[in-house]
Amino acid sequence: MESSFQNVATRLPCREKPDYLAASLSLLVPGLGQIYQRRTLKGLLFLVSLNFLFFYGWFLGSRSNVYLPRAEQCVPFKTNVVRVAFGLPFPKPLYYRWQYFGQAGMGLVAWPAILQCYWADEENEPESTPPLIGKYLKAPPERELNRLQTEGDASWELAWVFTVAAGLLNLLVVYDALCGPAVIAAKASKSQAD
Secondary structure, eight states, X not given: OHHHHHHHHHHSSSOSSOOHHHHHHHHHSTTHHHHHTTOHHHHHHHHXXXXXXHHHHHHHTTTOSSOOOOGGGSTTXXXXXXXXXXXXXXXXXXXXXXXXHHHGGGGGGTTHHHHHHHSOXXXXXXXXXXXXXXXXXXXXXXXXXXHHHHHSOTHHHHHHHHHHHHHHHHHHHHHXXXXXXXXXXXXXXXXXXX
């Protein structure tokens, strides 16, 4: 009986060969990995529902709650990045916007905030924006954030919860694409148990 339990336990976490391409596609666009695996209905469900949740939160937050602040806004830091392992750049503003870790799980719709964080020097080029994405996910001015927090209702604060939830749920979608659909293991037959 113990051996059948071990057999079931080893089968549950993941299929025999993880699908890294499908997982990568789902990380870029929620549900795309499932569509690639020909689980189209499930993929479309993930695609529509997670994007709806993310953009609903973004609009509820006056399109000002998914961003990374510039380093100049993050006192006492002077530069926008710190070098971590292997010399890779890591945005210091994540310290001030920890919720972006969850929002970044949505993939391509949330990653432009990283580009906006690095793009231009706000003091010398305040209106400079990256090509193609314009002001999408650009950090709002400090006075706009203060206005939203003091004059607005609680919906602005609640809105980022929707965007973080969408990003975190997409990590489950990525796992589903990597390891396949969840399968309930069948009980071992009596003949095998004896």
